[in-house]
Amino acid sequence: MKFTDRFKKQIHDREEMHKLNKAGRNGAKNEFNQTVQGNSLSKDAWRRLRKNKAAVVGMCVVILYAIISLCAGILPIYSYEEIIIDHQYLPPSLTKTAGELMLKRQLSEMYATSWRQGRLSVTEEEDAMLNNWITLDDTNKVWNWCYEEGEKQRAAGTYVFSASEQKKYDRLQDSIKNDIQVTINSVRWVNPENGKSYKLDNLDYDTLVSIYAKALGGIDEQKVRTSLETGVNSQIQTEVKTKNSESELTAEDIQSLVAMEKDSLGEDGVQAKEKSLAVDNINVLIQNAMTKQIKQEIKAGTNKEFPYKDTETLFDDINFKVEASLKNSRRYILGTDNLGRDLLSRIIYGGRISILIGIVGTITSLFIGIIMGSLAGYFGGRVDYYIMRFVDVLYGLPYMLLVIICMAIFGTNILNLFFALAMVSWLTIARMVRGQIMSLKNQEYIEAARSMGAGGWRIIFRHLVPNSLSVIIVYSTLRVPEFIMQESFLSFLGLGVQAPLASWGSLIGDSTQGMTKYPWRLVYPAIVMTLFLFSMNFFGDGLRDAFDPQSKNML
Amino acid sequence: MSESVKKPILEVKDLKVHFPIKSSGGLRKKDAVIRAVDGISFDVYPGETLGIVGESGCGKSTTVRAIAQLTKPTSGQVIFQGKDLCKVSKHELLMARQNIQMIFQDPYASLDPRMTVRSIIAEPLIIYNKRHLLPKELSPLEIETRVEDLMERVGLNKAFKNRYPHEFSGGQRQRIGIARALALNPEVILADEPVSALDVSIQAQILNLLRELQKELGLTFLFIAHDLAVIQYISDKVCVMYLGKIVETSESVELYSNPVHPYTKALLSAAPIPDPEVERKRRRIILTGDVPSPDKEHVGCYFYDRCPNKMDKCKNHIPPMFTVGPHHNCACWQLEEKFPLAESEK
Numbered sequence: 044m045k046f047t048d049r050f051k052k053q054i055h056d057r058e059e060m061h062k063l064n065k066a067g068r069n070g071a072k073n074e075f076n077q078t079v080q081g082n083s084l085s086k087d088a089w090r091r092l093r094k095n096k097a098a099v100v101g102m103c104v105v106i107l108y109a110i111i112s113l114c115a116g117i118l119p120i121y122s123y124e125e126i127i128i129d130h131q132y133l134p135p136s137l138t139k140t141a142g143e144l145m146l147k148r149q150l151s152e153m154y155a156t157s158w159r160q161g162r163l164s165v166t167e168e169e170d171a172m173l174n175n176w177i178t179l180d181d182t183n184k185v186w187n188w189c190y191e192e193g194e195k196q197r198a199a200g201t202y203v204f205s206a207s208e209q210k211k212y213d214r215l216q217d218s219i220k221n222d223i224q225v226t227i228n229s230v231r232w233v234n235p236e237n238g239k240s241y242k243l244d245n246l247d248y249d250t251l252v253s254i255y256a257k258a259l260g261g262i263d264e265q266k267v268r269t270s271l272e273t274g275v276n277s278q279i280q281t282e283v284k285t286k287n288s289e290s291e292l293t294a295e296d297i298q299s300l301v302a303m304e305k306d307s308l309g310e311d312g313v314q315a316k317e318k319s320l321a322v323d324n325i326n327v328l329i330q331n332a333m334t335k336q337i338k339q340e341i342k343a344g345t346n347k348e349f350p351y352k353d354t355e356t357l358f359d360d361i362n363f364k365v366e367a368s369l370k371n372s373r374r375y376i377l378g379t380d381n382l383g384r385d386l387l388s389r390i391i392y393g394g395r396i397s398i399l400i401g402i403v404g405t406i407t408s409l410f411i412g413i414i415m416g417s418l419a420g421y422f423g424g425r426v427d428y429y430i431m432r433f434v435d436v437l438y439g440l441p442y443m444l445l446v447i448i449c450m451a452i453f454g455t456n457i458l459n460l461f462f463a464l465a466m467v468s469w470l471t472i473a474r475m476v477r478g479q480i481m482s483l484k485n486q487e488y489i490e491a492a493r494s495m496g497a498g499g500w501r502i503i504f505r506h507l508v509p510n511s512l513s514v515i516i517v518y519s520t521l522r523v524p525e526f527i528m529q530e531s532f533l534s535f536l537g538l539g540v541q542a543p544l545a546s547w548g549s550l551i552g553d554s555t556q557g558m559t560k561y562p563w564r565l566v567y568p569a570i571v572m573t574l575f576l577f578s579m580n581f582f583g584d585g586l587r588d589a590f591d592p593q594s595k596n597m598l
Numbered sequence: 599m600s601e602s603v604k605k606p607i608l609e610v611k612d613l614k615v616h617f618p619i620k621s622s623g624g625l626r627k628k629d630a631v632i633r634a635v636d637g638i639s640f641d642v643y644p645g646e647t648l649g650i651v652g653e654s655g656c657g658k659s660t661t662v663r664a665i666a667q668l669t670k671p672t673s674g675q676v677i678f679q680g681k682d683l684c685k686v687s688k689h690e691l692l693m694a695r696q697n698i699q700m701i702f703q704d705p706y707a708s709l710d711p712r713m714t715v716r717s718i719i720a721e722p723l724i725i726y727n728k729r730h731l732l733p734k735e736l737s738p739l740e741i742e743t744r745v746e747d748l749m750e751r752v753g754l755n756k757a758f759k760n761r762y763p764h765e766f767s768g769g770q771r772q773r774i775g776i777a778r779a780l781a782l783n784p785e786v787i788l789a790d791e792p793v794s795a796l797d798v799s800i801q802a803q804i805l806n807l808l809r810e811l812q813k814e815l816g817l818t819f820l821f822i823a824h825d826l827a828v829i830q831y832i833s834d835k836v837c838v839m840y841l842g843k844i845v846e847t848s849e850s851v852e853l854y855s856n857p858v859h860p861y862t863k864a865l866l867s868a869a870p871i872p873d874p875e876v877e878r879k880r881r882r883i884i885l886t887g888d889v890p891s892p893d894k895e896h897v898g899c900y901f902y903d904r905c906p907n908k909m910d911k912c913k914n915h916i917p918p919m920f921t922v923g924p925h926h927n928c929a930c931w932q933l934e935e936k937f938p939l940a941e942s943e944k
Contacts, residue, residue, distance in 0.1 A: 056739040487707040491778070494666050494700045495722040496692045496729070505721075509712040592762040593711055 088589040098585020104578035112395035120388040121373065124543035127224065130383030133375050135563045141379075142219035142371030149215050151186040153208050154193030163193060163202060183560065221341060224370040225334045227326060230363040240362060243322045248314055255321045258328045258358045271317040278316065279304050329357055333365050378563040380553065384543075390568050393545035397572070400461065400530045400546070401523035401579075407465035409519050412472025417503045419473070420480030431477070434470050442467050443532075450538045460539060464526060475518060479511035513587045520583020524576040547572040606641035607818055608665070608698075608786055613638050613674035615657070615664045619893070633892045634660040636842035636900075637674070642786070647812065647819040649833030649850070651826060651865070655889065657842040658822045659703070662788045665820070666700055667691060678786070692731055699779040703791040705771035709763040715774055716759040719745045722781045732782075748777040753807060769800035776807065786818045793828060805832055826869045830854055835925065838862050841900045842892055847919075848926040858928040861885075861901050899931065907932060 092098055111118070133144045157163045158173065165173070169192075176184045196202035204212060231240040232254060243251065256267045283300045284292075292300070305313055333355065351367045377386040419430040437445075449463035483489065484507060492502050508515075531548020533539035540546045547568050554564035615635040635657040642648045650658050663669040665676050667683055676683040678694050686694065699722075702708035709718055723741050726732045736744070746756040752773040763771055772792060779787055789808070793801040805828065811817060823829050829836055829850070836853045838846045838861065846859040857863045864883040871877050887904045899905065899912040911931050920933040 052737070056737050059739050487702050487704055488710045490663075490668055491700065491702055491708050491775075492710075492721065494668055494695065495778075495782075496695050496725050496731075497721070501725065506710050506712075510710070512712075593764050 087592065088586075092585050092589040095585040095588060097581040098589075101578035101581030101583075101585065104574065105582055108394060108398060108575055108578075111391060112398055115388075115391045115395055118388075118391065120391060121385040122226075123384060123388040123392040123545060125224075125226075125384060127370065127379075127383035129218075129222075129370070130373070130375070130379050131381055132557075132561050133379045133383070134561075135376060135378035135386070135567070136374070137376060139374070140371060141373045141375060144375075145371060146215060146219065147190060148186075149211065150193065151190035153204075153211070154189040155186055157193070157202075157205075157208075158189055162205075163189070163196065165192070180559070219371040220369075221338075222370040223334065223337055223341075223367050225330055225337065226366040227330050227333065228364040228366065230326060230329065230361060233360045233362055235360050243325065244318075246318075248318055251318055251321050254358070254361065255325055258325055258361075271321055274320050275313060275316045276301065278320070325361075329361070329363060332357060333367075337367050377567045378561070380550075380564055381557075386550075386564065386567060389545045389550060390547070390571055393547050393550050393568065394571065394575070396457065396540055396544060396546040397527045397530060397548065398575070400457075400464070401526045403461050404464045404468060404526040404530075405519050405522045407461065408468040408472055408522065409515070410469075411465065412469035413476050413508060413515070415469065416473035416476025417480050417507060420477035421484055421499065421503050421507065423481070427477070430473070434473055437467065437470055446529075446533065447536070447538055450533070455538055455541055457540065457544075460530065460533065464529060468522070468526070472515070472518065472522075475514060476508075476511060479514055480507045483507050483510050513591045516590060517583055517587045520579055520586065523579050523583075527572065527576065604643050607644040607678070608642040608820070609639075609675070609677040610641070610661075610665065611639050611675040611677065613661065613664055613676065614672045615660050615669060616672040630893050633842050633895070635664060635671075636892075636896075638837075638839070638842070638844045640837055640844065640847060642818055642820055644785070644818050645812075645816055646834040647821050647832055649821045649823065649829035649836045650839055651823060651829045651836060652839035653824060653865070653889070655892075656839045657892075658824075658839055659790050660842075661839075662700070662790045662820065662822055666695070666698060666788055692726075692729065696726060696731060696782045697785045699782060699784040699787055701772075701775050701779045701787060701789040701792045704795050705768050705775055706763075706795070708775055709771055711763055714760050714762055715749070715754075715766075716742075716745050718763070718774060719748055719759075719777045719781055722778060726782060744781070745777075748780055751780070751811070752777045767800075768796050769803060772796060772800075772804055773807070776804075776811070780811070780815070783815075784817070786820065789819055789821045791822050791824065794823065794825065801828065808832065826854075826866060838865065841889060841896075843900045844919075844929070845901065846926075846928040848922075848928075849924075852923065852926050856926075858922050858926070858933065859901075859930050860905050860907055862928075864906075899929075901930075 092102070129145065130141050133141055133148075136144060139147075154163055158165060173185055173188065176182075176188075193202060197204075230243055232243060232246060232250070233240045243254075246254075252264055252267050252271070255271075256262055256264045259267065279301050280297060283297060283304060287300070308316070337351075351365075353365050354362065355365050356362055373385075375385055375387070377390065380386055380389065415430055415434075419427040445467050446463045449466060450459060453459040453462070480503070484502075489502060489506055492506055497505070527547065530539050530546055531551060534546055534549035535552035540549050542549075550568040551565060551572070554561070554568070558565050613635055614633070614637050616631040616633050619630050619632060638657075638661065640648065650661065652658050660669060664671040665683070667676075671684055674684070678698065681690060681694065683691060683694055713721070720741050723732075723736060723744060727736050727741070745759060749756045749759060754770060754773050754777065758766070763774065766774065772795075775792070792808070793804050796804060808819065808821075809832065812819060819832070821829070821832055833850050836848060836850050837844050838853075838859065840861050846853065846857070846862045853862065854866065857866050860883075864885050867880070867883045871880065883906065885904045885906070890903050896902075896916065898914045899908070899917050902908055902912050905912065909931060915931070917929040917931045918939060919927040919929050920937045920939060922928050922933060922937055
């Protein structure tokens with residue numbers, strides 16, 4: 044009862060306040076009898092930001108990036124990790140499907156070979172030109188030229204495929220028409236007793252074994268167990284071998300190392316490995332079975348519309364979603380990479396990680412930096428001395444080395460990457476904030492606040508930090524690109540994001556091999572990244588001006 | 599007299615503020631101190647205005663800061679409502695500060711440029727509200743209305759409450775500062791040269807405002823200025839400070855008509871009179887020498903080096919306060935014969 048009364052009073056107060064504000068804003072006249080309107084800080088800032096065109100454009104671009112990376116999961120793009128070896132290094136194209144591109148590539152390859160064999164009739168000048176291109180290492184030009192010339196000659200009937208070429212051509216045509224890509228999703232096992240469905244990962248070992256046995260065609264469960272055991276054994280063995288690839292080990296050594304590894308995993312650990320192996324195998328079995336089934340259906344003449352989506356049941360009680368599409372009718376707007384993965388979706392998913400690293404890194408470093416810097420600056424004396432000496436020591440250590448060590452000790456995953464970057468990047472912010480606060484803390488308004496009984500925290504976070512905000516905002520928006528760059532560098536070294544995950548940095552890093560042959564792999568991520576960094580900088584500049592009430596760029 | 603029965607609201611007893619200066623002169627490490635305020639005592643009675651006047655660097659502002667405990671005094675007592683503010687706990691100090699508020703010298707530097715007028719004036723209320731030190735808990739609405747009242751009281755249009763300090767003129771800013779000082783309903787206001795940064799016409803407005811507020815709210819002012827005319831206008835009593843010491847205290851009228859201390863005389867004669875005829879005929883007392891550095895300890899009269907009438911006694915004996923008249927005291931050995939100290943004061 045008491046609580047509701049208080050609540051009611053609060054609401055009443057708020058309404059009254061609103062009225063008061065309205066009166067203050069709309070009813071009040073100044074000495075020139077003009078109506079005076081007031082603003083809150085955020086409203087004011089927004090108004091100023093809006094006047095700054097570059098900042099607004101920057102903000103829109105940043106928001107667009109944010110939306111795209113947030114919605115990456117539901118965008119109609121191909122998976123960023125699906126490897127299709129046939130599709131490697133397909134150039135970007137808006138109109139042509141992957142199959143057409145593959146065909147073109149195959150044909151140009153064939154024509155180029157036949158030019159070498161002398162079956163493609165070329166003039167001497169053209170021959171010299173082609174050879175010149177080859178010495179210049181300009182294979183793309185050679186291929187393009189050969190393709191056009193060959194197509195011309197084939198249409199005119201002056202060039203005929205050899206038998207092997209015709210075979211190759213037919214096979215490719217066939218596969219373009221018929222190859223399907225089957226993807227299996229959300230595999231669940233339905234318990235026949237109570238009708239509940241479970242994810243395979245969450246099942247216990249024995250059920251999993253029985254399912255696996257059934258999937259394999261009803262073989263003995265004991266056999267399955269032993270096969271899983273040997274599978275895990277060989278997994279561990281290869282791990283041990285790669286770890287100790289330098290030292291020469293006898294079979295006995297390996298045996299003992301495997302045993303040691305198993306001991307350290309414990310029985311549960313080994314069983315977990317066996318489970319995940321079983322799950323993987325079941326997935327592969329389902330995929331193979333489905334691919335076979337759909338292919339048979341096509342052969343039998345059933346007309347299937349592609350892409351084809353359905354929910355199917357196999358092995359009595361395993362439910363899953365199946366997606367099948369004609370593999371070669373895909374369109375890669377931005378081309379593919381060395382493993383035939385779609386560059387567009389890799390850029391989008393990579394942007395997700397890059398932006399996340401930029402933002403999370405900046406926020407954590409700001410958080411630590413502002414707290415440390417303001418403590419040092421405000422309290423001064425000993426606190427200042429020790430904090431700043433600590434900062435100096437960290438400054439003295441080579442920055443990248445520290446990150447690399449961090450990553451090496453704690454393992455390379457994204458969380459550790461955040462942690463390692465934040466660990467070393469707050470130093471500059473701390474110094475900057477300290478300097479700002481030291482120069483501000485002797486201002487009279489700080490003294491005024493103290494004379495009103497404000498405590499240290501209030502003075503720091505209500506007066507000192509807001510007043511040094513302009514510097515902090517600019518610096519932190521400049522930090523975001525810097526973090527993205529650093530992450531790229533680490534990814535380039537192989538310490539950043541691990542495949543199949545991508546980031547802009549790792550995409551660019553990977554693309555440096557074959558830069559001239561497959562320039563799109565470098566150009567598109569670079570453009571996307573540069574655009575983001577540009578807009579971030581403009582946006583940051585705008586924010587600084589907007590949050591400074593005394594800024595002269597207003598109105 | 600009724601006033602002698604009246605209890606002082608604020609007593610300052612033998613207040614000293616010394617600032618250590620670290621000399622980094624190689625091996626000889628001698629810690630010197632600047633004696634900004636070197637033992638001063640005065641009482642402030644409720645409802646009156648005590649003016650403190652003196653030249654730059656004589657320790658006026660430091661005195662005020664020490665009273666507000668913004669600078670910790672080296673020794674001495676500041677007694678407010680029976681409690682020595684130098685020794686009370688943090689909580690009690692906060693309670694006392696509620697009744698002792700400050701108005702600052704520079705209206706440009708004393709307002710946070712990132713806060714709107716509303717949040718500046720509301721800040722003391724919010725702080726004390728949060729700490730539950732106000733006699734009655736305030737709701738946001740009450741704070742809002744209080745802010746508007748205050749703005750109107752100091753002569754600001756309440757429509758300006760969402761504006762930032764840089765949008766105001768110097769005089770308006772000082773009004774904001776005054777409104778902030780009044781927010782907690784203090785009894786004493788320490789005004790640290792509140793008008794020296796303003797031009798003369800605005801000075802008059804602000805001074806009149808302060809007088810009105812004093813009349814309405816029964817405030818007690820401790821008013822610092824280096825401008826004698828301002829002090830004469832606003833204060834009931836005046837203390838003249840020189841080199842961290844009070845040399846003369848008196849009622850305002852008495853001081854201006856009958857200055858006793860040679861420094862006071864010189865100071866008064868230095869103020870120009872806005873009448874060319876009088877100004878031409880007037881004889882100024884020109885003091886020789888500079889103000890000595892406040893870093894050495896004095897054994898004699900603080901004014902000895904520059905005094906036109908110095909005697910031998912002045913060199914080695916610090917003069918006590920001689921009573922010249924009612925409420926008129928002066929520290930000068932020349933008065934010893936005319937106004938001998940009472941036995942008890944020796």
